[in-house]
Amino acid sequence: MEKTCICRCEGVFLEEILQAIDEGATSFQGIKKRNRIGMGHCQGRTCQPIVRDILRKKVGANSLFELQKAQAPVRPVPLGKL
Amino acid sequence: MKQKVVVIGAGIIGTSVAYFLSKKNVNIVLVDAKDIASGTSGACDKAIMLQSKKWGPALELAIQSATLYKDLEQELQQDLEYRQGGGLILIDNEQDLKVLQQTVEKQNSIGLNVKILTGDEVRKKNPYLSEKIIAASWCEEDAEINPMLTAFAFAKAAHKNKAILRLNCEVLDLVTENNRILGVQTTHGKIYADSVVICSGVWTNQILKTVQLEVPIIPRKGIILVTEKLPKIIDCNILSGSYIVSKLQKEQNSIPYGIGLAISQTKSGTLLIGGSREFVGFDESIKTKIIRDIAKQAIHAFPCLDNIHLIRSFAGFRPYTPDNMPILGEIPSVQGLYIAAGHEGDGVALAPITGKLMSELITNQKIEFDLSPFSIERFLESTIS
Numbered sequence: 001m002e003k004t005c006i007c008r009c010e011g012v013f014l015e016e017i018l019q020a021i022d023e024g025a026t027s028f029q030g031i032k033k034r035n036r037i038g039m040g041h042c043q044g045r046t047c048q049p050i051v052r053d054i055l056r057k058k059v060g061a062n063s064l065f066e067l068q069k070a071q072a073p074v075r076p077v078p079l080g081k082l
Numbered sequence: 083m084k085q086k087v088v089v090i091g092a093g094i095i096g097t098s099v100a101y102f103l104s105k106k107n108v109n110i111v112l113v114d115a116k117d118i119a120s121g122t123s124g125a126c127d128k129a130i131m132l133q134s135k136k137w138g139p140a141l142e143l144a145i146q147s148a149t150l151y152k153d154l155e156q157e158l159q160q161d162l163e164y165r166q167g168g169g170l171i172l173i174d175n176e177q178d179l180k181v182l183q184q185t186v187e188k189q190n191s192i193g194l195n196v197k198i199l200t201g202d203e204v205r206k207k208n209p210y211l212s213e214k215i216i217a218a219s220w221c222e223e224d225a226e227i228n229p230m231l232t233a234f235a236f237a238k239a240a241h242k243n244k245a246i247l248r249l250n251c252e253v254l255d256l257v258t259e260n261n262r263i264l265g266v267q268t269t270h271g272k273i274y275a276d277s278v279v280i281c282s283g284v285w286t287n288q289i290l291k292t293v294q295l296e297v298p299i300i301p302r303k304g305i306i307l308v309t310e311k312l313p314k315i316i317d318c319n320i321l322s323g324s325y326i327v328s329k330l331q332k333e334q335n336s337i338p339y340g341i342g343l344a345i346s347q348t349k350s351g352t353l354l355i356g357g358s359r360e361f362v363g364f365d366e367s368i369k370t371k372i373i374r375d376i377a378k379q380a381i382h383a384f385p386c387l388d389n390i391h392l393i394r395s396f397a398g399f400r401p402y403t404p405d406n407m408p409i410l411g412e413i414p415s416v417q418g419l420y421i422a423a424g425h426e427g428d429g430v431a432l433a434p435i436t437g438k439l440m441s442e443l444i445t446n447q448k449i450e451f452d453l454s455p456f457s458i459e460r461f462l463e464s465t466i467s
Contacts, residue, residue, distance in 0.1 A: 010350075024249045030117045033124050033230050036350065041310055043394055072368055072395050076310060079377040080388035082370075 007047040009040020017054055026059050028052065028068050041076065044068050084109050087444060088266050088275040090253050090289060093123035094229050094429055095422055096281030097236035098437030101158075104243035106445050111273055112237065112245055113266070115252035115285075119233040122283050122429065125398030127306060127344060127354045128228055129319045130431045131169050133196050133221040134326060136406045137188060139455040144428065145194070146451065147435035148223060154434060160235040162227050163349045169224025169319040170204060171326065172343070172383055173217045178323035186219050196221045210315050210386050224319050226346060229430045236437070248273075255292045256419065263418035277444050279420040283401040284364075286423045293416055297409055298461050299424045301364055301399035304357045305372050307380075308394040311351030315386070320345045322379065328359055329406070329427065339372050343379040353390070355380045359400075366397050400426045403461075410436065410456040411443065420444060421458060 002015040012035050020034040028044070028051050031037055037051065038044030044051075048068060073082075085108050089100045092114035100112040114120070130151055135141040155162050173179045182198070189196045196219050204218040205211050241247055248270065255267035256278065265274035280289050284301040325342030340359030347353050358372050373395050381387050403409065403424040413419045422440045425432050435451075442449045 024247065025117065026250060027117070029120065029124075033117070033119050034234065039308075039350075039352075039394075041393055069366070069396075071397075072370065072373060073392055076391035076393050078389045079307075079309070079392055080381055082374045082377050082392065 006050055007037040007040065007044075009042050010036040010038070012037040012047070017051060018058070021055070021058050026055070028055070032068065038068055085277065085445065086275045087111075087277045087279065088113060088273055089279045089281060090114075090266065091281035091283065091285075092118045092233065092237060092247070092249065093121055093281065093283055094119065094233045094236070094433040095283065095425065095436055096279075097233045097240065098433040099279055099281055099422055099440045100240040100245050100437075101236040102437035102441035103444065104240040104245045106441060108445060110240065110245035111248060111275070112240060113248040113251045113253060113268060113273070115250070117249050118237050119230045121285070122398050122400060123229050123233050125306075125396050126229055126304070126400070126427070126430060127346060127356055128163070128226045128348070128430065129169070129344065129346060130225040130227055131221070131319055131321070132194060132223050133169060133171060133189060133219060134321060134329065135428065135431070139452070140407050140428065141192075141194075143435055143451070144431050147432050148225065150434035150438065151225060151227060154232075158235040158239045160231070160238070162231050162235060164225065164227045166223070166225040167318040168220060168222045169321070170207070170218045170220055171321045171323060172204070172211070172215050173323050174214050174382075175216070179217050182217070182219055182323060194221070195223060208316065210384050212383055212385050215383065226319055227430065228349070232430075232433065253289055256289065256416075258293055258416055258419075261416055263416055277418045277420060279422060279440060279444065281422050283423050283425070283429070284399045286401070286421065293419070295413065295415070297421070297424065297458060298404050299401045299409070300361060302402040302426065303360045303362055303365070303397055304400055304427070305368055305376065305395055305397050306357050307355040307373060307376055307392055308396070309353040309355065309387070310391040310393055312347070312353065312390065313351070314347065315384075316345060316347040316353065318346075320383070322383065325357075339369075339375065341372065341375050341379060343376070343383055345380060345383070352393075353387075361402075364399060368395050368397055401429070402426045405460070407456055408432065408436070409458050409461070410440065411453055411458060413458055414462075
């Protein structure tokens with residue numbers, strides 16, 4: 001179970017998420033800064049809801065408000081086409 | 083009894099101060115309203131550049147800091163993605179070249195090894211560079227590091243040395259008596275201390291106002307673009323000449339949005355492309371025009387980026403001061419209250435030396451560096467006159 005891959009873009013596994021929470025992370029941002037989750041090509045589209053559920057269970061905080069900031073672009077765009 | 087110090091702010095500066103203090107015989111509590119590297123230190127690039135520093139004491143500070151960085155991975159026992167890969171400042175017009183030549187002469191005069199390369203020489207270093215680049219300055223001493231990893235590693239090492247970390251713990255008030263610091267009031271109770279160090283960057287005035295003080299640290303927003311992962315195409319720090327002009331210009335921006343190119347590649351393969359400089363308070367929104375203009379500058383220098391995907395942009399707030407130098411030292415009106423903030427975009431480069439000097443100052447050790455140019459008094463005096 002702990003070897004489950006949660007973020008495929010950056011190759012982050014469940015155990016690394018749990019470790020980040022152990023080290024004091026209480027938000028998606030906090031976990032991301034510890035192991036790069038959600039920093040890859042899809043920008044957390046798949047892993048963010050899963051991490052939110054883990055946070056709710058482990059930290060209990062209302063992690064609805066702790067999501068990654070929505071930043072441009074909405075999807076990858078070539079630099080020359082901006 | 084051991085001296086007790088509270089460090090406010092767990093960015094790269096606060097964690098460095100806590101780490102260097104933790105090597106001395108001191109009890110430390112490091113507090114942060116949020117988390118390690120949750121502010122400016124988690125929303126910046128990764129350059130440790132010497133040739134971009136303002137001439138004078140700030141450059142001397144940066145040179146000493148660069149030396150400390152060389153052994154930091156070994157000292158902290160952690161991979162910080164440190165690399166002394168050198169740095170380039172790109173020039174695409176004769177006018178900027180003249181200015182750069184003068185700067186390089188000055189830098190050489192104090193022994194900083196910077197040289198001017200021709201367009202062809204620089205393209206030999208990096209074949210992806212545009213034909214429009216007519217020259218560049220090259221400094222072998224320029225390096226890079228992952229600032230988030232560094233802040234976490236400083237905090238971890240401080241914790242190992244018995245420092246206490248209090249995250250999600252916001253300082254509400256400074257506790258003083260007879261112009262002396264007694265501690266801090268936080269959302270999780272009072273912490274008493276002999277000394278308190280404010281390392282709160284752009285949020286410094288929020289802390290200082292509780293003792294009716296103010297410093298001229300203003301948030302300066304910088305936007306950085308992140309691309310998809312690429313094979314290694316850039317192996318050093320690269321700035322454009324306009325980046326330097328923009329860095330040193332005052333509040334009246336002559337370059338719209340203060341756009342100047344700063345580009346580097348992370349260990350994971352993404353490119354970090356900066357940036358802009360704007361005074362817009364704490365407004366985090368990102369204008370499409372700025373993203374487009376930064377992308378244009380990147381393509382101007384590296385035409386091969388035209389078809390490379392942008393995956394994210396982010397905004398960070400750099401703690402600007404009017405003379406582009408940080409504020410380091412004790413606050414004269416409150417004994418035991420120290421400040422180490424206002425590094426603007428040099429926080430990454432100056433973190434180790436800031437931590438080292440502040441730890442020596444707070445523990446009353448002899449300091450082999452003249453900190454007087456960085457004293458808060460330079461701003462207090464100007465308000466009186």
